[in-house]
Amino acid sequence: MAYKISTEILIIVLNNVQSSRSTQDLYSSLLVNRIWCKFTIPLLWELTLGQEYYTEHELRKKALCIRTYISCMDTQVRNLLIQNKFDLSSSPPQAIFDYPSFTHKFIINNLVYFVSIYSQQIVSPDQENSNSDDADEEIVTTESRILFHEICKLIINRCTFLDCFKLVRVPKCFLKNIYLRYGDLIGSILNLPGAPKVFKKLESFTSTIRRNLNLTEPLYESLKLICDNILSMDLSLNSDPQIESLEKLIIVQKWLENLSIAGNFYRLPNSLFWAIISRKETLKSLRLDLVDFSNFKGKLASIGQFISLQELYIKHCYRLHNSDCLFLASSFTQLNSFHYFHSRHIDSYPREFIIEILQTANIRSFSFDCGEEFDADELLCQITKNVPESLEIIEIRMDYNDPWIFSADSLRIFLEGWCCKGGGNKPRILRIKRSLKLNDFMPPLNLVTISSEHFKVIEEYGIRFDME
Template identity: 25%
Template sequence: MHCELLPDCLNNIFEFLEDDKGTLYSCLLVNRLWCKFSVRILWRKNIWDLRYNYTKSSKVLGTLISCLPNESRDLLYKNKIFIPTPTTKTPLFDYVSFCKFISIDEINIMIENYQEISDDGDDDNDNDYDNDDDSDSDNDCNDSNDSSNSSNNNNNNNNNNYDNINNDDKKDLILIAQEIIKMFMKKIPSLKKLNYYLNPNEINYEILFIEFPGAKNCLMNLSELNCNSDIQSEFFYQMSKFCHNIQSLTIKFGEKVSNGLNDLIISQKNLKNVSLKQSHHDWTDIIPSLIKHSNTITKLLLKGKNDHKPLTFITNFINLKELIITFDYLNATLKDFKDELRYFHFQKLQKLKFSFGCPRSDILIDFIKINGKNLNYLYINRYDNLLNISISKLCPNLKFLYTIFIDKKSLIDILNGCQLLECIQVMCGRLHIKEKDMLEAIVKYSPKCFHELRLYNYAKSNILSKDLDSFFINWSNRIPQKSITFICLNVFDDLEKRNMKIIEKYRKLGVIKNAKTYL
């Protein structure tokens, strides 16, 4: 007896597959209902990331052009702008209405990619738009392999010389962007995420789309905004009047801070996650506005080129759960940590990460004496034996850890002291712990809940096949049995073929749950 899943049940299954693009692509041609569910989820957030993928960007642009209202297409036609579309028929779905995420910079990149192809006289891409009349998917999303094929061929094509584009062509590109964004504003009932980054070295796409029809309704319930600090003030001013539900805000600081940015920050009702990324200007100008949200901000990321940026304002965020500090060089000392931050108690802090530069070890030890008990995630790019001993004694609830080891003993101390540890990232090679010693310690002393090992080789891997084989044999004999995720990142070379065969062998046996290697 033939049985079909109810639409609601089927919808829940597809929602579960939201991040599994490969499976979603495979569902496009099953039938019209499956196609609709797949397309809706794919267009929700997965149409972007187009910088190095000319084939995908051409397809997405063609589909967007086919969705434009007649007045917009007529306007492009009058300006002698002709962009191929996947089909001459009306699109099967209202693709644009499915979007919950818009990336202004990716729209610009998509259009510039098309302009480059047109200038090069590359007519081969026309074949990408051919469509079988019987296909339900319009060929719009059937590009699951495009990313891997195109990125390898086009990595060098992003070095555009925008000064060589004449003014008429620039006007055409801006007009295309304007009409596409206007369509987004009108057709998307409630946008959730907006990326609004502009590169000062590229074409000026500062389109005041906030004034387009439907923009207010589209942007009113925005929950995530990622933008430059120096985009036009009017955008921030207008947004501050009706957009009050932003929970996640990322700001890249350019040469200035636009006047309206503070107004937008102050107007928010429940700001939780803040990321400040310094390039030229720093974040000093907006600190008073952020402090207005000191009770609601729970995640703070600070990224800069040097460590001479103010940090003491962090103590205002008394409910902070995640603190991530990244400076672009290893010798950053984070001087602001030595005084007020050193002894400050963040009662709810669970995640602490220093990607590159770190405070001195004695300062870190004082900090984790006060805050270590609640931490479940700790990432510190610094070696100090006393620091590792302190972590083993003061951070009993860690689930993830990255710190530097040079010997087996300090790693064993960590594994014995942190009995809730589920994942550890270890750097091996040169002056760091030997791979054999690391594997022996992990298999013998890691807690029962441990299930993921991330191995980072800073030099050529010296791991022997017999040692790797022994590790997996011993792991399979642990009680209770738990399969392991094994991730290996090699800076200089890949693992030897023999080692790859061993990894594949134990993956098939179920000892390894997931295995990944990166160069």
């Protein structure tokens, strides 16, 4: 006897089958019956432009989605493509589903890749008017730009909302093939009439382009007028006008939970730090990379507490030894994990900043590195005096280019102080995380910095030891 699955249960099943990395199981779901196919198609086409692709084979395979988008275009747009020498024989009109309407996650780079690849297959240059390979290439790239703009318009006109929008660096070879600049990428989306409605529900925004100073400023300016419910932002900064726009974009977000900023060695203005502080009640994860804290003034006003912040990543940041930064460190009272990544180019190790965080929060997981130019033995002893009772996992990172060495005696002092906290009954994990070898001639890192004496100390205190 056959049993029918309710629509609600089927949707739950298919939502749990989908993956941001693989769609194979969803493709299998298409073949079950017409009902399964009907509910699987929207999930597959939501991932088409929202999935990360890592190989050229994946890109070429997924580029076939362009012919389906063309099939969804109206007669006027199809005639425009035909006039511009596109061969549409593989894209008959009137698609079975309204595929563009299923787009809710838009990695704009994917569309660049797909159009760049597919347009080279369907553009038919007029051989009588093209006497060289350069002429053919110019036709392909120019007409590819038309196709890109028309697909952007199609998606914005048909989809009801976007909850994820991502713009990252596109390899020059693809930009050359499609004859586009980054300004065209942005303009194609946000200048369309339906863009404000579509972007209103945006929840995740990524813009990690580093060398286009005048590109993302208008993007931030537009988004701050449209979006106020973004939950996650991953951003790379380059210029003063861009940063000013970003400050406003951060401040207007009501429920911002995850924020990642790459400052690219840029001295961020004090106003941006206070824009971040203004979200202290909602932020759950904060990552600051290549940020210069020289301009931060924490003494100007009461910072308060980041009451929701669980994870803090500080990577290759400058001037953390600034006394004002201690006011910031003391505000992270609810941290569960803290990760500090040092840079060999930074002339001072921010011991006070790190210790202030250890003293302030009940951290469960702490990872850090040091470098051979600093006294690692002294650092371990200082941390031992301030390790919180809640600390269960410590990760020490080693780098081949900048290894750091600590003695077995210092490790014993460290483990003695750590294990005595909290009565010594909690499980403890010490993890050594090594960078990969550049070649086979390099010795294993544990033989360079970790000796048998270190392992004896670890075994003596019954610490669970992992090495990655």
